[in-house]
Structures are given as C-alpha cells and as structure tokens.
Amino acid sequence: MKLAISIAGQTIDSPFDARFGRAESFCLVDSDTGAWTVHANPALSASGGAGVQAAQFVAKLGAQAVVSGAYGPKAYDTLSAGNIQRFLAPGNEARSGADILAAFRAGQLTEADGTTHGGHHGG
Amino acid sequence: MMQIVIASGKGGTGKTTVATSLAQVAAERGAVRFLDCDVEAPNAALFLHPVLETHRDVGIRVPRVDAQACTYCGKCAEVCQFHAIAVVGKKVLVFDDLCHGCGSCTWHCPEQAISEHLAVTGVIDSGTTPEGIAFAQGVMNVGQTMGVPILRELKQWTPATGDAPPSTSLRASGALEIRDAPPGASCPVVETMRGADFALLVTEPTPFGLHDLKQVAAIAHDLGIPAGVVINRDGIGDAAVGTWCADRGLPILLRIPMERRIAEAIASGQTLVDAVPDYRVGFQELLERIVAGVNP
Amino acid sequence: MKQLVILSGKGGTGKTSVTAAFAHLASQGPLADRILLADADVDAANLELVLQPRRLDTQPFRGGQVAVINEDTCVHCGDCESVCRFDAIIETDGRWTIDPIACDGCAACVYQCPTDSIAMQEQTVGECARSDSRYGPLHHAHLSPGQENSGKLVTQVRQRARQQALDEQRQVVIVDGPPGIGCPVIAAVSGADLALLVTEPTVSGIHDLRRALQTVQHFGVPALVCINKADVYPAGAREIEADCAAQGIPTVGRIPFDLTVASAMVAGEAVTLYRPDAPASLALSALWARVLPFLLEAPA
Known part of the structure; x- marks a missing residue:
C-alpha cells in the first residue's frame, strides 16, 4: 500500500511531523517494499486552506493512506472524498518516518474516525 | 457627493460619537447619507434611531x-x-x-x-432617521470571518428617493456621505476609506491612542486622502498626540474634553450634540472646515 | 496549560489595561515565572507599550499574494480588468496597472491574461516577534497598516505562544484579543480555555457584548464578563448583569471609572503597579482573584 507520512525533513529517517496541512513534507512509501520518495508540501506557505491543498497533493501522489498527528475538518473531508485512509500517530513522541512505517506494518496505528480538531483560521 | 470617513485605529476613541453628531449638524444644511461600516460591531443606529425598513441579505x-x-x-x-x-x-x-x-x-x-x-454572510439594513438622514448599516453574521464583501455592498447602497434619480438629487444639493469605520488598521478599514474625500481621525491623548492613530494616518496617506484629527477625552493622558500631529502637519480640527457628563450621556445612547448642545457650533465649524478644505 | 483570552466586541473598553494588570498580578503570586503573554491585537498592538519588552527574535510575516503586471509583455487588451471583482485593475490612458491595496490575491487575472504577463507576488505584510517582558515571555506581532490576513498572523502568534508555554511548562497563557467578532477574533478565541469579555455599560458596549458572546459560544469557549467603567451608567451595568445571568454567564467584576488608568498608560505601567490602591487597581485585583480559579478549573 502507498502510504504518505507527514515528516519534517528530506528522508524517511527525518522526524515525524504531527501537522498535516502544515507538514514540511510527505514521505511516500510503499509499505510492502519499503521504497520511498520525499515530496515538499506545497501547502506549507498557504494563507488558508492548507489542509485542503495538502490533501489534494497526497491524492495526486497516489497515496492510498496517510499518517499524521491530526486532521482538520476540511483535510478530513477531502481525504475521505479521495478514498484515502487516515491514520493517526501521536505527535508527542520523538520518532522518524521509518518508525512510523514500522508501527503501521505492526498494525499499531489507529484510524481517525472523524475530525481531530476544529481547524485553524487564517483568512 | 462629498464622502467623509471617520476612523481611529484604536477602538472606543469616539468614532461613532463624532460621526453621529457630525451627521446631525450636516443634516441641517443638506442631504446626508450615513453608512455604518463597522460590520462586526455596528452601533450608530443606537444613537441616530433610523427606522430600518429594508433588509437585504448580502454575502x-x-x-x-x-x-x-x-x-x-x-x-x-x-x-x-x-x-x-x-x-x-x-x-x-x-x-x-x-x-x-x-x-x-x-x-x-x-x-x-x-x-x-x-x-x-450578513445583511444590509437601511432606512431614514428622524432628521431625514439616509441611513444604512452592514451587519456581519456571527461566526463569519470576512467583512469586506459586506462593506463593498454597503458602499454601493443608494437610498431610494421618490422620482428623482438619487445620485443626481444628492449631488445637486451638495450632499454628504459620512462613513463610520471599524477600528483597527487592516483591510476592512482600507475598504471603508477607499474613495473617500476626507478622513477624520478620532483619537484619545494616550500612548495607545497615538500608537494606533499613526497606523490609520499611514493608511490615509497611502490612499492619498487628506486627513484631520479630533482629540476626544482631551485632558487625560499626555500631550504627545498634539506634538505628533504638529510634526506631521496633521490639523487638529476639534478637541472634546474629558467630562463625565459627556461619558454618561453617550453611555445612555444620546448623541453628543443632543446631550450637550454647546457642541453644536463646534461640529458646525468642523464640518465647514472639512468642506472648505476639500472643495475650496 | 490553560489559555485565557481577553475580548470585548466593542473596542476601547479596556482589554489591554486589564491584560497588563493580570500580567502584573500573576507575576506577583504563585504563578510567577509560570505565565506567558500574547498580544493577538495585531492591528493595534498596544500591550508592549505597558510591558516594555526586550525583543529576542523577529520574523517577517508573509501574508497573501498580489498580482503584478509585466509592462514589457502586456498587450493592453484589458481582459484582466474584465475578470477582476475587486476593482483592483485600473486603466489609465490605455495602460493597465494593479492597485496592490485593492487586489484580493485571487489570481483570476493571471489565468485570464493571454500573454502570461501577470504573476503573483508574495508580500511581507508584518512581523511576528518573541520577547522577554517584565512579567514573562511575550509573543506579539505587527501587521503593516492596511494589510489583510490578520487572522493568519493571530494564529501564528498564538501557536508560537502555545509552543513556548508547553516547552517551558508554563501554566497560564494570557492573550490580549482584538475588538470585533470577525476573522482575527475567531483566530484569537478558537481553542482557548476561557474568555473574559471586558465590556462597558454603554448602549454600544451592551450591543457589541451580545455579539461577542454569541461568537465565543459559537466556538464552544466558556465565557466570563467584567464591566469596566461600571459606575458611568449604572442602568447599563444592571442590564448587562441581568443579560448575563439569564444566559448563565458569570459577571465576575465591576471596575469603576478611574482616570488613574490613563495616567498609568502614560507612565507605561500596569495600573495595579502604578497605584495599587487606586479604585481601579483594587477592582482589578479582586477580578483576577475571581478569574483565576475559573481558568485553572476549565475543562481541558
């Protein structure tokens, strides 16, 4: 499965970024083979609607699931519309994209069953 | 039609107090249109008591x-x-x-x-005050974030007046438009000020008042709108506002002293010139100076 | 960590003077070194005039973008003007220019231009600063006059304040909010643990308090009310208390009209430090003592 993990850095060993819309980048990894690429998040500098933009971006990358620390309502709706699964990983532990992949493979991640926060306001 | 905008930067300095009294004395000399542009917290109707007959959804x-x-x-x-x-x-x-x-x-x-x-996202209410002032206010709905689209609609508002095309009849009588601006110094204030002929900046003689006056004076300057200052609650604070205005060549057109009876009257919903008729002359002179300065 | 936001609806009711007094009072008690301050009124950032901060770092704030026409390739067709709903594209003698103040940044013209002569340009529209102040760390910002996106800047100030409070295990964040009920207010209130609305007993203050309370409730933040200059119009003060009681909102203080507040502002001091025995100072001390338990007990 193609998984997009929000990270802060350039490689799969970079730290996990608990933010979705404002994540620094996304690590797109094939959970079966472990092959990965990193893509800068174009929504990082968005004035508003970062979650919507990031969700469309990972959809275009072909992700079938994402892992992040939180999803605002618009990101959640956009990802759902694209049939992209939304997994949650706690943001308060220091760990890397590779650790997140391992946790995913071990079935330790929970799926977000709704919006995790009310969204931010930036307009 | 001449358009005067009343702005301040800092909130609560007396924009609405000045705007409503100015409108009342202006109504004695010609047609007046009053726009309450503080769509988040519109208060002028509490003082001018228009009969708001028309309500139009905007957004x-x-x-x-x-x-x-x-x-x-x-x-x-x-x-x-x-x-x-x-x-x-x-x-x-x-x-x-x-x-x-x-x-x-x-x-x-x-x-x-x-x-x-x-x-x-809001509504534009309009009607006429007992003095015959054509009045409109924009009211943004609670929970909305963008007031500027409501403001744009409000600035387009034209009072309905019988058979004569309203713009012509207003212009013919040397009519005035008075816009009561929101506080602050960001986009809603700019939108309110855009296109105005004169900016009347109401401040109080305190460090907060001066700090925020500088912001709104910068906007008037950037938009190329001539400006003058009203110092409200004169006597409190310090003299720094007067010094700054003198340095910048900004005329101080009116000083309203700190008087408890004024504060009490305004708190109860009276306009300044109704509560203290002595000020009627001061506001008439203020209006004449603005009109003369803009249309020499 | 708990966040208290000071709001009002109507401007000029005394939010910043209350915030400064709270900062001073908090720094004197058991919360000394455990508070953090944020000025979320980025259009009129006055808290620093009382807190005398020493800046530690300042970052430029990039707001939205505006469209810019490349004169060299423009063929003066006017297509851009036809799609602009913000009256930002101005024709003078057959040449088109964009008014950056009116431009909303929508880029409709960029996609409309047949010769690709319009590009979007990011603008630096303010700054976001972190400082040390006499009563604790201060996060504050300045929006350049006439700019938009103050909600985004408020969000940035609050996020940075929250992060530092978490990192340093500070217990209380006091946020000085903007007037009104719009975008910056929503950015200041969303996610706060408690809102204190400072109002005044005037017809305007009462009208705007109602709208501000609706906004705070809309975002699910518990509210308290205090009445500043309460003795100027006692009938108004009674109306506010009755209104609040009917809605189950505690009125937690009445501050008398006191010119000492303006003198303290001129001196650059919190009034509670400037003259601790002034009537306003005594009322503010009592107010803080009532607000603090609500804040500490607010549900997380």
Whole structure:
C-alpha cells in the first residue's frame, strides 16, 4: 500500500511531523517494499486552506493512506472524498518516518474516525 | 457627493460619537447619507434611531458545480488561490467558508459547469432617521470571518428617493456621505476609506491612542486622502498626540474634553450634540472646515 | 496549560489595561515565572507599550499574494480588468496597472491574461516577534497598516505562544484579543480555555457584548464578563448583569471609572503597579482573584 507520512525533513529517517496541512513534507512509501520518495508540501506557505491543498497533493501522489498527528475538518473531508485512509500517530513522541512505517506494518496505528480538531483560521 | 470617513485605529476613541453628531449638524444644511461600516460591531443606529425598513441579505457568490457537466479536470482547484474548491478523483468539494467569491473558478472552467449562488454572510439594513438622514448599516453574521464583501455592498447602497434619480438629487444639493469605520488598521478599514474625500481621525491623548492613530494616518496617506484629527477625552493622558500631529502637519480640527457628563450621556445612547448642545457650533465649524478644505 | 483570552466586541473598553494588570498580578503570586503573554491585537498592538519588552527574535510575516503586471509583455487588451471583482485593475490612458491595496490575491487575472504577463507576488505584510517582558515571555506581532490576513498572523502568534508555554511548562497563557467578532477574533478565541469579555455599560458596549458572546459560544469557549467603567451608567451595568445571568454567564467584576488608568498608560505601567490602591487597581485585583480559579478549573 502507498502510504504518505507527514515528516519534517528530506528522508524517511527525518522526524515525524504531527501537522498535516502544515507538514514540511510527505514521505511516500510503499509499505510492502519499503521504497520511498520525499515530496515538499506545497501547502506549507498557504494563507488558508492548507489542509485542503495538502490533501489534494497526497491524492495526486497516489497515496492510498496517510499518517499524521491530526486532521482538520476540511483535510478530513477531502481525504475521505479521495478514498484515502487516515491514520493517526501521536505527535508527542520523538520518532522518524521509518518508525512510523514500522508501527503501521505492526498494525499499531489507529484510524481517525472523524475530525481531530476544529481547524485553524487564517483568512 | 462629498464622502467623509471617520476612523481611529484604536477602538472606543469616539468614532461613532463624532460621526453621529457630525451627521446631525450636516443634516441641517443638506442631504446626508450615513453608512455604518463597522460590520462586526455596528452601533450608530443606537444613537441616530433610523427606522430600518429594508433588509437585504448580502454575502459571497460561491461556486456550485454541475456534476453532469463536470469532467473532473481539476482546473477550478488549480486556479483557486484559497483552496476553497478541491477535486479528488471523481469528486468536487466546495468549502464556502474559504471562498472569497472572486469568480475565478467560474471564469476558467472549460466546461462552464460552475454556477454561483449567494452564501449569506450578513445583511444590509437601511432606512431614514428622524432628521431625514439616509441611513444604512452592514451587519456581519456571527461566526463569519470576512467583512469586506459586506462593506463593498454597503458602499454601493443608494437610498431610494421618490422620482428623482438619487445620485443626481444628492449631488445637486451638495450632499454628504459620512462613513463610520471599524477600528483597527487592516483591510476592512482600507475598504471603508477607499474613495473617500476626507478622513477624520478620532483619537484619545494616550500612548495607545497615538500608537494606533499613526497606523490609520499611514493608511490615509497611502490612499492619498487628506486627513484631520479630533482629540476626544482631551485632558487625560499626555500631550504627545498634539506634538505628533504638529510634526506631521496633521490639523487638529476639534478637541472634546474629558467630562463625565459627556461619558454618561453617550453611555445612555444620546448623541453628543443632543446631550450637550454647546457642541453644536463646534461640529458646525468642523464640518465647514472639512468642506472648505476639500472643495475650496 | 490553560489559555485565557481577553475580548470585548466593542473596542476601547479596556482589554489591554486589564491584560497588563493580570500580567502584573500573576507575576506577583504563585504563578510567577509560570505565565506567558500574547498580544493577538495585531492591528493595534498596544500591550508592549505597558510591558516594555526586550525583543529576542523577529520574523517577517508573509501574508497573501498580489498580482503584478509585466509592462514589457502586456498587450493592453484589458481582459484582466474584465475578470477582476475587486476593482483592483485600473486603466489609465490605455495602460493597465494593479492597485496592490485593492487586489484580493485571487489570481483570476493571471489565468485570464493571454500573454502570461501577470504573476503573483508574495508580500511581507508584518512581523511576528518573541520577547522577554517584565512579567514573562511575550509573543506579539505587527501587521503593516492596511494589510489583510490578520487572522493568519493571530494564529501564528498564538501557536508560537502555545509552543513556548508547553516547552517551558508554563501554566497560564494570557492573550490580549482584538475588538470585533470577525476573522482575527475567531483566530484569537478558537481553542482557548476561557474568555473574559471586558465590556462597558454603554448602549454600544451592551450591543457589541451580545455579539461577542454569541461568537465565543459559537466556538464552544466558556465565557466570563467584567464591566469596566461600571459606575458611568449604572442602568447599563444592571442590564448587562441581568443579560448575563439569564444566559448563565458569570459577571465576575465591576471596575469603576478611574482616570488613574490613563495616567498609568502614560507612565507605561500596569495600573495595579502604578497605584495599587487606586479604585481601579483594587477592582482589578479582586477580578483576577475571581478569574483565576475559573481558568485553572476549565475543562481541558
């Protein structure tokens, strides 16, 4: 499965970024083979609607699931519309994209069953 | 028609106090139109008591996508700078609260699959005051974030007046428009001031008043609008506002002293010139100076 | 960590003077070194005039973008003007220019231009600063006059304040909010643990308090009310208390009209430090003592 993990850095060993819309980048990894690429998040500098933009971006990358620390309502709706699964990983532990992949493979991640926060306001 | 905007930067310095009294003395010499542009906290009606007969919903024209015509090409999402429209797979999502109503998606849809409908964000109430002032206010709905679209509509408002085309009759009588601005110094204040002939800046002689006066004076300067200052609650604070205005060549057109009886009268909903008729002359002179300065 | 936001609806009711007094009072008690301050009124950032901060770092704030026409390739067709709903594209003698103040940044013109002569340009529209102040760390910002996106800047100030409070295990964040009920207010209130609305007993203050309370409730934040200059119009003060009681909102203080507040502002001091025995100072001390338990007991 193609998984997009929000990270802060350039490689799969970079730290996990608990933010979705404002994540620094996304690590797109094939959970079966472990092959990965990193893509800068174009929504990082968005004035508003970062979650919507990031969700469309990972959809275009072909992700079938994402892992992040939180999803605002618009990101959640956009990802759902694209049939992209939304997994949650706690943001308060220091760990890397590779650790997140391992946790995913071990079935330790929970799926977000709704919006995790009310969204931010930036307009 | 001459347009005067009353602004301040800092809130609570007396914008509405000055604007409503100025409107009352202006109504004695000609036609007056009053626009309360503080759409988040409109208060002028509490003092001028207009009979608000007309209420018009206003807002933003948001896109609706015709699923039959849409090919999911994604052009709308590409052109939208606010990420208010998203295309994922065979679905289009519209987020009304992110939309600025710019129409870009509508213009650029290659299938012409987008139409627009009004997402109501507020209302424009209008009517006439007992003195005959044509009055309108914009009121933004609670929970909304964008006041500027309401302001734009408000500035377009034209009072209905019998048979004569209103703009002509107002112009013929040397009419005035008075706009009561919101506090602050960001986009709603700019939109209120844009196109005005004169900016009357109301401040109080305190460090907070001066700090915020500088912000709003900078906007008037950038927009090329001549400005003058009213110092309210004169006597409190210090003399720094007067010094700064003198350095900048900003005329101080009126000083209203700190008097408890004024504070009490305004608290109860009276206008300044009604509560303390001595000020009528001061406001008449203020108006004459503004009119003479702008239309020499 | 708990966040208290000071709001009002109507401007000029005394939010910043209350915030400064709270900062001073908090720094004297068991919360000394455990508070953090944020000025979320980025249009009129006055808290620093009382806190005398020493800046530690300042970052430029990039707001939205505006469109710019490349004169060299423009063919003066006017297509851009036809799609602009913000009257930002101005024709003078056959040449088109964009008024950056009116431009909303929608880029409709960029996509309309047949010769690709219009590009979007990011603008630096303010700054976001972190400082040390006499009563604790201060996060504050300035929006350049006439700019938009103050909600985004408020969000940035609050996020940075929250992060530092978490990192340093500070117990209380006091946020000085903007007037009104719009975008910056929503950015200041969303996610706060408690809102204190400072109002005044005037017809305007009462009208705007109602709208501000609706906004705070809309975002699910518990509210308290205090009445500043309460003795100027006692009938108004009674109306506010009755209104609040009917809605189950505690009125937690009445501050008398006191010119000492303006003198303290001129001196650049919190009034509670400037003259601790002034009537306003005594009322503010009592107010803080009532607000603090609500804040500490607010549900997380």
